[in-house]
Amino acid sequence: MTEKHRRFLRAVRAFIPRERVYTDYLRRLAWGTDAGFYRLVPQIVVRAAHEEEIVRIMRAAARLDVPLTFRAAGTSLSGQAVSDSVLVVAGKHWERCEVLDGGRAVRLQPGVVGARVNEVLKPFGYRFPPDPASIRSAMAGGIVMNNASGMNCGTHANSDRMLLSARLVLADGTLLDTGDEASRRDFSRSHGEFLRAVEALRDRVRGDEALTRRILHKYSIKNVMGLNLLPLVRFDDPFEIIAHLMVGSEGTLAFLAGVTMRTEREYEHKASAMVYFSDIGEASRAVVEMRKLQDAAGERIVHSAEMLDSKSLASVGDATGEGLTAVLTETKAHTPEALAANVARIGELLERFALYVPARFTDDPAEQAKYWAVRSGIFPAVGGSRPAGTTCLIEDVAFHIEDLPRATAELQALIARHGYDDACIYGHALEGNYHFIINQSFSTPAEVARYEALMNDVAELVVGRYDGSLKAEHGTGRNMAP
Numbered sequence: 001m002t003e004k005h006r007r008f009l010r011a012v013r014a015f016i017p018r019e020r021v022y023t024d025y026l027r028r029l030a031w032g033t034d035a036g037f038y039r040l041v042p043q044i045v046v047r048a049a050h051e052e053e054i055v056r057i058m059r060a061a062a063r064l065d066v067p068l069t070f071r072a073a074g075t076s077l078s079g080q081a082v083s084d085s086v087l088v089v090a091g092k093h094w095e096r097c098e099v100l101d102g103g104r105a106v107r108l109q110p111g112v113v114g115a116r117v118n119e120v121l122k123p124f125g126y127r128f129p130p131d132p133a134s135i136r137s138a139m140a141g142g143i144v145m146n147n148a149s150g151m152n153c154g155t156h157a158n159s160d161r162m163l164l165s166a167r168l169v170l171a172d173g174t175l176l177d178t179g180d181e182a183s184r185r186d187f188s189r190s191h192g193e194f195l196r197a198v199e200a201l202r203d204r205v206r207g208d209e210a211l212t213r214r215i216l217h218k219y220s221i222k223n224v225m226g227l228n229l230l231p232l233v234r235f236d237d238p239f240e241i242i243a244h245l246m247v248g249s250e251g252t253l254a255f256l257a258g259v260t261m262r263t264e265r266e267y268e269h270k271a272s273a274m275v276y277f278s279d280i281g282e283a284s285r286a287v288v289e290m291r292k293l294q295d296a297a298g299e300r301i302v303h304s305a306e307m308l309d310s311k312s313l314a315s316v317g318d319a320t321g322e323g324l325t326a327v328l329t330e331t332k333a334h335t336p337e338a339l340a341a342n343v344a345r346i347g348e349l350l351e352r353f354a355l356y357v358p359a360r361f362t363d364d365p366a367e368q369a370k371y372w373a374v375r376s377g378i379f380p381a382v383g384g385s386r387p388a389g390t391t392c393l394i395e396d397v398a399f400h401i402e403d404l405p406r407a408t409a410e411l412q413a414l415i416a417r418h419g420y421d422d423a424c425i426y427g428h429a430l431e432g433n434y435h436f437i438i439n440q441s442f443s444t445p446a447e448v449a450r451y452e453a454l455m456n457d458v459a460e461l462v463v464g465r466y467d468g469s470l471k472a473e474h475g476t477g478r479n480m481a482p
């Protein structure tokens with residue numbers, strides 16, 4: 001342990017009981033491990049229990065120049081919840097979940113598990129919009145700070161869109177609740193210059209038309225690269241800008257002690273179909289058209305279109321046919337009549353495309369669950385069958401929807417060119433967001449060089465050629481920082 005960490009340890013032991021401060025190797029290793037492929041072992045792990053502790057931790061860290069990393073559930077994939085300094089865990093003890101306005105909003109502490117929020121909202125007929133596949137483990141603090149999303153929330157209902165206010169502890173130990181008038185007033189008095197700097201940044205961005213247009217374009221698709229710049233364009237109020245800047249900041253700007261978010265009304269009726277195509281280009285073209293389908297009220301008709309390439313289908317033992325691509329398509333409605341109308345509209349649209357077998361929608365929950373289990377099974381199936389000594393990596397890129405047919409084919413060819421024969425491509429095609437999974441060894445310089453060459457080419461394709469996002473939902477982390 002370094003000298004400054006020793007001094008930090010003495011400082012926190014003065015106000016946090018010993019049973020919540022770990023320095024033994026086993027617990028540092030265990031708490032220091034997240035779901036990504038980076039290994040850093042923190043020197044100290046502190047399990048904070050309330051705001052006052054966080055304030056004092058922040059002040060001690062600032063005084064002693066000790067870096068802090070926060071952790072909620074630790075399911076991050078890009079190396080954003082690991083540290084070789086101090087890991088501050090805020091999960092247990094931070095589990096309050098308060099329903100507001102008959103379910104239209106929720107106030108959450110950072111340690112509430114996402115699925116728990118949905119359980120609490122269910123009787124009110126509402127749901128928590130951000131929907132990472134890890135929702136049974138991931139917690140509100142991690143979901144918001146990663147701007148995590150999944151099959152349904154896209155860019156229209158992610159944490160940035162749904163956030164109403166944030167309760168923050170800043171690096172100097174100041175507590176700011178952007179939803180509380182008195183807190184805003186106090187902050188304006190103590191941090192006037194800080195607010196003026198935020199306003200100046202906002203005005204600089206707004207004063208530059210080309211930059212404003214560029215920011216709007218970059219965030220018109222799922223994009224979690226670096227800090228979230230969209231609030232500088234969207235909001236006038238500096239407190240709104242500060243609160244929304246937190247979304248996707250991965251714990252680099254403040255500690256999130258609480259968050260108030262809007263929810264979405266749950267749909268009572270759903271139908272899904274596994275739609276098979278012989279050609280991935282045709283599948284992509286169909287998805288582009290599905291995205292345009294709207295009902296009379298202007299609502300999207302297709303709510304999810306999850307693409308599964310032939311390797312993904314093979315990984316989960318789908319035996320429908322050789323070399324197929326499937327699009328798991330879902331539509332939702334508030335009445336059975338509206339659902340039937342949606343299914344008919346999608347059916348009409350699909351008649352224009354070459355399907356391997358006719359599409360068949362089901363509203364049977366058990367059958368739907370089977371389809372979605374196939375989709376959810378890909379990552380564990382590929383990871384589970386990886387050769388010993390390799391690491392299962394999941395990448396997460398996004399393209400503008402109109403680029404999808406060409407970009408999908410080029411991405412597939414690029415991965416094959418680098419010799420990743422077992423790589424799968426799948427994901428949220430409706431949002432132009434694909435994951436690809438590779439089983440990578442880091443044991444030899446040649447394998448490291450192969451991974452580097454692949455990632456350089458992916459960056460060139462996604463950003464250089466298509467102006468897309470290198471991370472759409474899994475966060476920047478250590479992985480995308482370079």
Ligand SMILES: Cc1cc2nc3c(=O)[nH]c(=O)nc-3n(C[C@H](O)[C@H](O)[C@H](O)COP(=O)(O)OP(=O)(O)OC[C@H]3O[C@@H](n4cnc5c(N)ncnc54)[C@H](O)[C@@H]3O)c2cc1C
Pocket residue numbers: 034035069070071072073074075076077080081090110131132133134137138139140141142143144145146147148149150249250251252254255256257379473474475
């Ligand atoms: C099997 C699997 C499937 C996944 N599927 C998806 C998916 O579909 N979509 C998706 O977007 N992601 C997915 N992920 C990634 C990950 O689960 C999500 O990003 C999740 O939201 C992280 O939540 P967490 O509670 O684990 O946060 P953590 O990993 O603990 O932390 C996430 C980030 O937030 C910061 N942080 C945590 N708490 C606070 C706080 N109180 N204040 C300030 N900063 C804080 C951390 O420092 C870190 O940078 C998946 C991961 C796995 C393992």
